[in-house]
Amino acid sequence: MSLYEDLVAAWVLAKHEWLRLRPLGEELINRLGKQKMYSYCAYDLLFLHFGTSSEVLDHLSGADSGLVGRRHLCSVPATTVSDIAASAIVISSKIAPSVSIGDDSIVYDSSISGGIQIGSQSIVVGVNVPGDSNGIEDNGFRFILPDRHCLWEVPLVGCTGRVIVYCGLHDNPKDSLSRNGTFCGKPWDKVLHDLGIQEGDLWSTTSTHEKCLWNAKIFPILSYFEMLSLAAWLMGLNDRKTKSLLPLWKSSQRVSLEELHRSIDFPHMCIGSSNHQADLAAGIAKACINYGLLGRNLSQLCEDILQKDVSGVKICKDLLDLCSNLQGQNSKILPKSRAYQVQVDLLQACREEKMACELEHKVWAAVADETAAAVRYGFREHVLESSNSTSASACQSSAFDGCVDQSFQHRDVRIELPVRVDFVGGWSDTPPWSLERAGCVLNMSIKLDDCAPVGTSISTTEQTGIEINDDDTMNKVYIEDPTSIATPFNSNDPFRLVKSALLVTGVTRDKFLLSMGLQIHTWTGVPRGTGLGTSSILAAAVVKGLLKITNRDDSNEIVARLVLVLEQLMGTGGGWQDQIGGLYPGIKFTESFPGVPLKLQVIPLMASPQLISDLQQRLLVVFTGQVRPARRVLEKVVTRYLRRDNLLISSIKRLAELARMGREALMNCDLDELGEIMLEAWRLHQELDPYCSNTFVDRLFELADPFCCGYKLVGAGGGGFALLLAKDADSAKKLRDLLQKDPHLEEYGSEFEVKIYNWALF
Template sequence: MSYQTLFLQQSYRDCTKQYEEILHNPNLPLWDYVVLTASNEAQAQAYRAQISYRLKHQMLPEKTHYAVLPDPDGKRVGSGGATLNVLRYIREHAAGKQSLAAVPHDAVQGDGAAESRQFVSAQPGEAACHAFDGKRILVIHSGGDSKRVPQYSACGKLFSPVPRILPNGRRSTLFDEFMIAMCGVAARMNAGMLVCSGDVLLLFNPLQIDFYGKGAAALSIKEPAEIGKNHGVYRRDREGNVGGFLHKKTVEQLHEMGAVDEHGHVDIDTGAVMMSVDLLNSLYSLIDTEEKFAACVNEQARLSFYADFLYPLASDSTLEQYYQETPEGEFTLELRACREKIWAALHPYQMKLIRMSPAAFIHFGTTRELLHLMTEGMEQFTHLGWQARINTNSQEKSYGAGNSYISLRADVGAGSYIEDSYLHHGTVVGERCVISGVTLDGQSVPADTVLHGLKLQDGRFVVRMYGVCDNPKEAALFGKEIGEPLWTAAVYPIRNTIQEAVSATLRAYEDGFPTLEDGISLKDSFNQADVTAILPWQDKLEDKVKIESLLEAIDKKDNLHEAVKVFNGEINARVIRQLCGLAEKLDEQELFEFSRKIRIYYALSCLTKQDKYLDLCLDTIRNAILVGAVAGLSYDPTAKMEQEEVVVRLPVRVNWGGGWSDTPPYCMEHGGTVLNAAVKLDGQNPVEAVVKKIPGNQIVLASADSGAEQAFSEISQLQDSSNPYDPFALHKAALIACGIIPYREQISVEEVTKNLGSGLYLSTQVIHIPRGSGLGTSSILAGACVKAIYRMLGKELSQEELYNRVLCMEQIMSTGGGWQDQVGGLAPGIKMVTSDAAIVQEIGCSPCSISTETLQELNERFCLIYSGQRRLARNLLRDIVSRYVSGNPDTVEVLYEIQRIAVLMRFELEKGNVDGFAQLLNQHWELSRRLDGGCTNTCIDMIFSSVEDLIDGKMICGAGGGGFLQVILKKGVTVEQVQKRLREVFQDSGVEVWRCSLVG
């Protein structure tokens, strides 16, 4: 990259940064007025809508006064006449006069019409006399009809897209670039007016501009004479002022006239001119009465800002030559009379030549130039952050696209440019085409074609079609001569919908574009365009593209916190409705749709900052599991109590590898892999469930842990099992899951007990284990209840059915969680528990083949340490699940890695390598800390640190953050040594070793 390019790149970035600062700090120097000129009221209406839109979205400085001035009475008065009209507007505004030309800051995007705005002036006469004093005024002449790029006629070339994303995430336009590029100029002048041409983008550094004197200053850039021959060139006099204007001279002529410097460069006219307050007052003196205004601002004179206002300011200019300068319109008596007055008013002033270098300009000229710029020419401007693909779902590099949705099954030819369009599958676009503002649904567009859609004021649509190289000023269309200039040829059919208009125009193309009685021309369609429809259509497409980009990221399970940045922190009600509507239609029992649904809700929670969408995400997960879990659930009226009493006691479990991979939705989308073991404490199975017959027609539930007991005679009370603070929630869920009572249907408790043959008593307890132990007691207790109830009913139950009943219980209770806990306590020994990716999890349990010697070594070296504290895991589950659903890369990586470690753990144990197993346990501990920093704390870290020299491996039990810890002792170290060390450090605080044994 050259030094010149680096300079422009940094200047561009500096201007963008400065503009952002101005938006948030109104005390910085800025423009007092920004005035756009338009060719007619319809175009002005479109411009006002664009400015209102930007004010609404905080894209423009609020303290600036914005106005759009069409040529008076719809007459083409020239750029000079338009400038005089601006001066009159500012003068009248200073006098407190109301005007429809102003763009109110409280305007709401709608039909684009500006509302009147009240202006108050305490002394209107005095204010008007000093209207320009201390004011910084930016005028952008943008009143052309864009004949050479007709697709921008309606919206105005000034609001044509620029292929870069603004800091607020929106696509830029030439107007936005003007505001950014020129924001620094306001601080480089005391007061006055900067006049620019609306079809040229200047790239420069405002620090090279200084204008504090009288008269005018022309902004020029340095370019080689070979380029200058195609443009206007300034010739500098000895005082550094503009001596003369040279229009499209040959390189030889430029040399002869002294316009070429020693480097072979010339000073190119950028169309940007600064004028002092004195000069503005002199100009205003030409129109300070209605009669004077009418004489200067009319179609007959059609004054040119550049030919009529600037020429008299050149030091070498003469009145005789001035009369001969090529006018914007025709040579007329009215023009000559105006020039005489203008000469007298302006010739006394000088025009300083400000040379900006390095600098550049980009001219948005013809359709062909536009196509080149947006495709193969894009490489010249990538240093400015310009991109060939802006706000589009397409990543195809062979063509350019902006604010367009392009189906992956659409075929777009190389070198084409698609903007503000929707291309459905089956659409074929030839090479080097420009497609703008249309919906294509399977049609074919020939190569080198422009296809542009417009909505008309009567609600109907027209699609204009012409060749990329066609000149609308000429009488030719696709190389075929026609009877009049293409600009005025009524060859385009009008239809009720954009789709019908596309088809009709393509048929007209096939028929050779005959003139149609009810057809419309480029010119008339521009004049009759519904300009208020342009922004809503662009917004709708922008929403569509962003939604599709989000869905693509969702389907790829990308990081959603990055994916939602496409909305740049803003989301409108329409997008929310569309995403919610899409999510509601998705079938959560189909894995792909389930995955998409939960992530749509999660994305909405990120975008709206509303917890209700995260709740919908988690509810969807729960409901998907619940539907599968209760699919075979039914009340069994034939069930009978076969025994007087059944007692089931189960061990607890310790988790070694893969914990969290069993948690929905991860296991549903990837399957899970867990290595765990069943453990007795002090030689006992501490998890107990008791079912027994009782006389009468009641169901009695008891929790020995809490000392709670309650008799139930209402079925509705028993069916309410989702309250996490209900001491009998687990008992109730067990009755439902085992078919003792119905899930939802109403039936009396008396009838239930009558069918059972007696009343029922269900009691549970976890013997001597504190709550929040991390040993899986809640799920194992659920398993004990299911086993006890089925044994009481005399029913056989496979291990898989048992696991599913417990999983069903947990979903009925709304506790969430995975499946490893219940399997850990229900299946004996050390085992690998796995599942495949599926909504309905089928759990496989494979016992590890561990030798007697290895099991004995494990029992000698493995012990549990109680941390003296407990942790509640409900919010943790929500957090981990949320981070997984969001596609957090670290979370996804850890969930994969812990499963790999689980498999390696099994390998080491089956090989008899307890030391290798201990090292893997340490690795898992580090991964657990990455997954959840809350799994440890100062107390846990201190416990591990205090016995570091006595252990080879360490790990938490369950979610950690409290409860039990597990360690592998070094060979030769005894449990008593560990207990002694803990007592020395923690004394009687409750931190102690618990004796345990692995269940074979």
């Protein structure tokens, strides 16, 4: 069996008939035929095989060509001094003015000086054309690589220079003269006739091997300009100069592809490539800092620069010196969180880990400030300043007139909220993404076992001070002086959520607390860290309760905004989708639009009775028994965004797009389409955080796959709750019975045990 041909054919529908006739072909089709192939831009791969050269070009110019990045780590001139086709792909290359590159061509790891023309559908790799006084232009020669050709250079062991190698895109080096072998797209007979070359010049007369390009001693080892001249001649572009070039070629030392591949100086080639990429990265990073808005991934550029080892660190230190004025730029144009992150990345590249760690705190403080500003909440004025002074306006807006000398007024408020499950779109709601780019989330609020599990009760007391009770843990704390509540909070403080709610609502500064107190109880019917947005929804319940008991505006929009600030204040971060999911009933599609203030648009889906019935029959809400707080995951994802990680940005964009598609699927009552969307969303979540799944979850989904059209973990993943969308009601029943009747599932290990919750739309 050919791993290359058979394995790939299993993913290509048009190849299935051929594959069925091959050994294990039917099994490969059954196992892989329904899987989708995706392209990744992975920085840490050491080796990647695409296929033949023509297959690479076909892939990059095919139906999904819009997904291909066509410029990366490159220096290209202005369009008025060069002719580089829009469809050309230029990667890790420096292109000089007066260069032409045709449609659908690839130039990789090269430096191309002026006077070079590269045709369409051609591949150029590792070519470094010198631009010195003895180069091409001064000799009045313009090198042209014809359409559908390949050109590359390699250093050889014991050779000071590099050998230029070339062939036609569709040449097969192993096709012999007698079997229609070609060189530069022409039959060997024509090549020999046109150039006046004899077979004995290329192949030994005593060899028993078939004569082909692989063993033809055709590539000369000469000075660079002479090799280029002979390359053009051998390609058939300078046949008029045969009389002068043929003797030069015959008298030169020549190598075949076979000999060349045995003699490549791989260490020299790798070092040269690394230094070339480091120089390009340094130039791009410098331009990004001096002229741009820091839109590049400086962390990745520094990794490329550090390939130069000692000199790489010096380059990074020079870049760090250029950042001294970044904080002085307009924060509306360059967010401070981004500016600080750039400095952190450069400090880490300079191996100044201690300074980087100290500055990292400013990154998260800046994110909190930017979030607060986006919801038009006076973060500095109302939260971070000393709370010794009380606010008359806060007092006047409360439910208790007179502030101090008033009779006790007993009030009770009870808030009960559902949990939320997200179908798709999570991460696009998280600051700073949602402060700078549009976000879209499709989620649903549900009761579990006929209960809205998250809630709070708040009542006034005759005794002053604030008593906070956590009914889940039976812990409580009494705060005699509410004005003593201040940030930053200890990360181990079990009451910091309620304390943060007291701060963002302004209750700690309200004068009514001088004559009475508050008793606050909180509870959650499900563990936190299970992906249901429990912490954010509890925060929403407490904020709503505090606003209600003080007779302030407790509308869902206000509460959602304040919770966004609250989570930054707590240091946990987080977006808006959890509180939106708990505050607004039913299924909803929510969009956020960046600006001041941040605009949230909640669009309820008017679900038909049939859709609700189908969902309740087909959707299983399963608790895996594992708990994983989202904070660490969130920090990694936010850091990648602040670094402008292109792969992360494209993944979150796709999640937002899938949310729109999911909305359409639900409006059309197409749950099968929703299942496909959930599967792609789950794949993207694993790209954003490789640890959002684990062996246990993989086994659960493997077990569920035959019964389901879609599945994913809710929230950030890593455990918690899973959504299993069955193919139909019968499949859902079979899967439920399988999980409930045989909870330990011995074939999956004795630890495999889950709980299926009965759920209902809230």
